[in-house]
Amino acid sequence: MDLITFQRRFGTEPACRKRLFELRWPEGFRCPRCGCHEAYHLENRSLYQCVECKFQTSLTAGTVMHRTRTPLVKWFWAIYLVATDKRGLSALALSRKIDIGLKCAWTMLHKIRKAMEARDAGYQLAGLIQVDDAFFSGGVKKGGGKRGRGASKVPVLVMAATRDEAITFARMEVLESVDGDHIKAVLQKRVADSQSIKTDGLPAFNVAKQIGHEHIPVVVYPKKGEPDYDVLKWVNIMVSNAKAFILGTYHGVMGKHLQKYLNEFCYRFNRRFWPGQGFDRLLRACSCASPVTYAELRG
Template sequence: MTRSGNTSFNRSRSDISFGSRFFLGIEAPMATQRLDLPTLIERYHDEDRCRELLEMLRWPDGVRCPRCEADNLSPIATRHKWDCMACGYQFSVTAGTVLQDSKLPLWKWFLATYLVAESKKGISSNQLKRTLGVTYKTAWFLTHRIRGAMGQLERAQLGVVEVDETFTGGKPRYRMSDEDRYEAMKRGESATKKRPIIVGAVERGGEVRLRVVPNRQRGTLHEFIRSEVADDASAIFTDEWGPYIGIADENTRHETVKHSDDEWVRGDVHTNSIEGVWSLFKRSVIGTHHHMSVKHLPAYLDEIAFKFNNRSNEHIFRETLRVLVTADPLTYETLTAD
């Protein structure tokens, strides 16, 4: 075992292949070209190329020990690991990430990540199973780890926003009585049994935040807005749903459109952007997944929000990989626990 400090297993940092350098944006003049599937397969069909890219995304300033942050490392080339000279920890590029302990080859992770990130409506576990030649359990666990990583990103609060809510789920198995429907609507709950409520806020020209909530009451909606919208946001746009009243303050005006009177736009006042997000979400449900469990609904929302927030990012695949190697691990037991 050689002790050469902060190095890659197969070559030095300065000798990265052109494909990786181009893809990472190091070759600036051509970096705006979006990666297509044939190019992905050509560049990242072997483990060394995949591992090299993950190293660069996880440690852009050079490899460091995940435990003590030391950079005095000795590579264990035959095992694709490093030995930390400071604390004795042996680790690989996937240690402490959502890829940790995965038996799948990295090229299958790359292909799955590409398909999840680049598919506007998402990809189902069944489809991924067929594409990768793996079991349904493996495909399901794989997609949920990718979504889990997407959901770990910390996001800044939003500025000028549109806020709205929607219900999800198919047709109810049984109908409420008229009295129960009336009481549910007064509480801000779904007027049909077992239909989760989602609230969303989208910044004009910016990012979206989505959350599953127990009801549409004033306290719930106001708490969501306060947590996701900056104090100095100049405006909040909603429909005429009563619980939004009172959200304005000295910094932020609140404007509404009255959909019940067929008012959809009044100057700059509208909720068309958040309605577009709901359209994307519902196409994902109807066209791809067909069903999203209540338990895992937040993860599906994280995926939709991540892709919406990176809609103009030509390197969304690279960004998703970066998230995978910087997010905390997610175990199968955690995902399947009651």
């Protein structure tokens, strides 16, 4: 959706409320408590009251916009800007673009990322899946900090599902440690049963066979000759692109928030072939995702 079309369709609060109503209740109002399909609209309070049980709810209740004081027009703008800028959007940039406070912008963006996470959580990886570990910076220290696998590095499990040598879906999960137990937990959660998993020779990846997958270990670093990075081509591309995305737009992130930015990167990557549907898809995700508080986002 181009900018002119977006502004024409969602430039007013009533227009935004109408679209959100359609997404929340596509078959008409349904009481979240008793299931009744009839309600009174309390316009002065922007609430809907069930005619049967008298329960009151709002359009934003039960979504990432739960109890928001920010106008829906600005929420729609934020979602549109996030969806249409493939580089991502910082809190400072969003605060300037839609005239809101920096804390509000930070909260909105993290709630949108929460919706992205919830949307991708509904899919499991299938096919031939390339899996490898990588290390991301988990904060910026004065003086540059330690390079390589140091205290400021966060281990991440990178998974790329492929079909006919093309990548179909990707996930990246922060690990507490690169060991069999933590890798096993992620694979059980994110990979469908009985798939083929290609890894390098790290012994920790042997858990793939233990939990019912076909394990295909490959030699990336031979004793003689140059490393063969192409055997895990897609995970290497994912790591390179994710690091560029995080450093280019956000100039680094704290370790405790890294997973949220990896979720955003993967959500965008997994929908890269449908840029014209970006806003509609993300708005739908935000209307379906469960509420999350500022305290929960701060961690």
